[in-house]
Amino acid sequence: MFKGLSFVSRRVPVLGSVGYARNGTTLANAAVQRRMYASAKVALAEDLTLETHTDNQTAAIEQANERGAMANPEVMDSGMQSLQHAYRESGDYGTRPIYLDMQATTPTDPRVLDTMLKFYTGLYGNPHSNTHSYGWETNKEIEKARNYVAQVIKADPKEIIFTSGATESNNMALKGVSRFYKKTRNHIITTRTEHKCVLEAARAMKNEGYEITFLNVDPQGLVNLQELEAAMRPETCLVSIMAVNNEIGVMQPLKEIGELCRKRKIFFHTDAAQAYGKIPIDVNEMKIDLLSISSHKIYGPKGIGAMYVRRKPRVRLDPLISGGGQERGLRSGTLAPPLVAGFGEAARLMMKEYGNDSAHIRRLSDKLMNGLLSIDHTILNGSADHRYPGCVNISFAYVEGESLLMALRDIALSSGSACTSASLEPSYVLHALGKDDALAHSSIRFGVGRFTTEEEIDYVIKAIRERVDFLRELSPLWEMVKEGIDLNSIEWSGH
Ligand SMILES: Cc1ncc(COP(=O)(O)O)c(C=O)c1O
Ligand code: FES
Known part of the structure; x- marks a missing residue:
């Protein structure tokens, strides 16, 4: 029914010592590890008779040796394996989706991590x-x-x-x-x-x-x-x-x-x-x-x-x-x-990065917003003029927000804060704007950030269009809308 997951490039800076890649470890990972081993070796080779605790890594290695770590491969390896998770991007959930949930959190900039390590x-x-x-x-x-x-x-x-x-x-x-x-x-x-x-x-x-x-x-x-x-x-x-x-x-x-x-x-x-x-x-x-x-x-x-x-x-x-x-x-x-x-x-x-980020985010968000609003029966939630461009919230009428999210497993999105909690209540923010339950329930929030790429946005527009069409075809309400029936004129019988 849906197209398979696609691989699209990410916009990520790669630094001397720390870098990101879409899947698996990176060259930079290996470089950091090599550097750590090298410095540990140098430290070990140096004269350790000086009574100082300044170099805690050397002291730790020395102590580990004293305690018989050499006889225990697990302990001996632990220093070498200490970075094994540092650059892992793929978890236990298969190929990871495109990340468009920037309001929930943003990926750590590699330059930030580099500053933190020391x-x-x-x-x-x-x-x-x-x-x-x-x-x-x-x-x-x-x-x-x-x-x-x-x-x-x-x-x-x-x-x-x-x-x-x-x-x-x-x-x-x-x-x-x-x-x-x-x-x-x-x-x-x-x-x-x-x-x-x-x-x-x-x-x-x-x-x-x-x-x-x-x-x-x-x-x-x-x-x-x-x-x-x-x-x-x-x-x-x-x-x-x-x-x-x-x-x-x-x-x-x-x-x-x-x-x-x-x-x-x-x-x-x-x-x-x-x-x-x-x-x-x-x-x-x-x-x-x-x-x-x-x-x-x-x-x-x-x-x-x-x-x-x-x-x-x-x-x-x-x-x-x-x-x-x-x-x-x-x-x-x-x-x-x-x-x-x-x-x-x-x-x-x-x-x-303010200038670059603002221009990049505005350009991609505008593309995303225009692409999605060109689908019939969609509405932008919140002011079109007084807004931070990196957050785009759209309701897709006649589609259940939850079903749409389920159909979009290759894109990490949120349907507003209510859905991030276990509650199934529609968003209180959209309610405060006067949206009815149905529209609130069909809303999706898209977050664009520093590392989002144009390819990702193109993919998302195409995927949403296909899946909204697909879900609407399953909806009896959509059937009536297509036949030109005004849904507001219908008296629904209670049960
Ligand atoms: C508007 C707003 N206020 C507060 C918070 C909470 O921030 P923190 O995760 O740093 O506690 C968030 C994050 O979800 C937020 O979006
Ligand atoms: S269940 Fe999705 S908006 Fe509430």
């Missing part, structure tokens, strides 16, 4: 140790990363707090700010189309006695500024409105929202997980007071993100985590230097 070997000092060079050298790298992360949004590095990701940052903003100002301000404003972590954090604050306004959005997915202003009260402590929506790519008017908030002396938080580095953001010009960032949406490692917290006028917040007082007392706990450095490099690359 923190797993030589640079292992605790960045908070300030009594010796191990701490200082790692700390220097942390501050370099902080600087890159800040530059993307024109912030001061002192205003960047590292967290585990945007979920934590969003929780920190909603819970931290409102708890700090609890005595005088107990009202939070947000919208119905926020990410689950903002909605749930807001609900948690409701249970703590705060009042929450969930603003509606218009059919384009945009907040209405008059409604926002009308919802503001003297006791409002925070307005939290996302920058780019993760399901439909709609961009909210950040500058206008920031101005309204500043005028009323209310803090403005934006969840920029899908926007950071992808659309221009200037925290001062847009009067943003808090902003959440996620590294794995910008080709960086997972498990790390940041929160921008304005210093002037100063935003105060209660920390979620208590402890040693790291990160200006707002986020205790030892930082993860490999992740921080990888995140920093990812941020640097977002700036360096």
